[in-house]
Amino acid sequence: MTVTSVHDPSHREALWELEDAFERGDLVSVFGTCTVSYEGRAASDLGAGDRLLVLKPDGAALVHTDEGRQPVNWQPPGSQHRAAVRDGRLRVVSTRSNPDETLTVRFSDVHQLSAMAVTGGRDLTLHGSEEDLRTRILERPGLVEPGFEPRETERPSNAGPMDVFGVDADGTPVVVELKRRRVGPDAVGQLARYVRALEEELGIEEAADDNGGTGDGDRDPDDAPGVRGILVAPSVTDRAAERLADRGFDHVALDPTPAE
Amino acid sequence: MTVTSVHDPSHREALWELEDAFERGDLVSVFGTCTVSYEGRAASDLGAGDRLLVLKPDGAALVHTDEGRQPVNWQPPGSQHRAAVRDGRLRVVSTRSNPDETLTVRFSDVHQLSAMAVTGGRDLTLHGSEEDLRTRILERPGLVEPGFEPRETERPSNAGPMDVFGVDADGTPVVVELKRRRVGPDAVGQLARYVRALEEELGIEEAADDNGGTGDGDRDPDDAPGVRGILVAPSVTDRAAERLADRGFDHVALDPTPAE
């Protein structure tokens, strides 16, 4: 089996194993007592402690403590790993450019080092994403509202691509913004940008909304809108609901996956 | 140091080690060939392949392939790990509630299993965050613009807390939104929400309070906005710049850390 593993190695022994593992393109895990420092997009220091260092052949480096889903320190894929023994410590440095950043892990003790050749088997089939929600709607447009007709997905606009563009039963243009989970006010802002961009593009002028300054698309919900906005999400927060009402947008409660 | 480590263990042997490690509250790493399935906020399946499984005493579980900073599958902290041998495979299941979700890892082969007791040493000192940017501005308000006077940070509003609230040289209220890096249109929307909320708030106060506020609260609707918005960030995208101009907001180029 292609796993090498050393228990309580000397620094020099650990160094050999690391260099071999880098050479082979192995996935490496190192248990040990170390300090960590990072400099790049920000800068950080982490005092001595026991941690797990994971080094990947694609250049990713992860320093994990006993808590949290997130590594306490890391280096993104595309970095270069190097190892050396300096000042009686095993030093692992991972660097990359653009942006320039460096992660340095200094081990006073290495307790356990393992390396394994790993290939393939990384394609995940995932269900329940925003894309699934879109598929669901395209297959059954009536879920949005009776008479809704999708015309285009990822339709380009000055404000970027809108999730779904279509028309309602009256033929009024509709912008649909999809979210796979409960949303806050930011999603309403996003929808508003698309609606506004489409209104400008279609040459639909809103009544009395061109004083520059703070005019930001407020409308009277009683007005017949030039372009409608519909937010499709399982639910919305109170503040988002307020903002939806302000803009005259609708919310449709829908999950990315059908109820089971 | 208490590191246990087994190479090419039988499933039963691996099971013992796992259960002991769970008992002791160890940080665990497992190299092996496995399939992974997840069901909860979404659902996913991953075919057989060699991976690294990390199990943390706080309940976090991470499945890593040879690529990427992100685990291909995971379970958040607060989950419960369990292990068993079923159908000739070593099965590790991690579950949590609220939301209900389950990660199942089935090993056909375990190549290497290590466990280490880990405590403390997880407080990181980080520099270059948004908070550093705020500190910088509070110490030298002139960086925003000459005459700017910060009055409050995290000032509450109907739209949430604004990063910095203050007044400019003319006494006009100013909302400052801070970003540690280059920003897109979303940040302008965020700033706009705060400015709008503050305008409404001040409008209500003026209407409800006959004395008006301080003398410097006067403004000319045609000329100056009631509330100014300033986005402080290293830089902004074109679309964000457009949007800033639309709203009449200003951009101040500033890094979280002084140039070196």
Added chain:
DNA sequence: GTATTGATCTCGTGC
């Protein structure tokens, strides 16, 4: 390369 947005985002903080 930059820009934009989704994510099983995670994580902290405040209510």
Added chain:
DNA sequence: GCACGAGGTCAATAC
């Protein structure tokens, strides 16, 4: 518990 926003976010995609 929910809501809101930051993050060295990461990662995919379009340009």
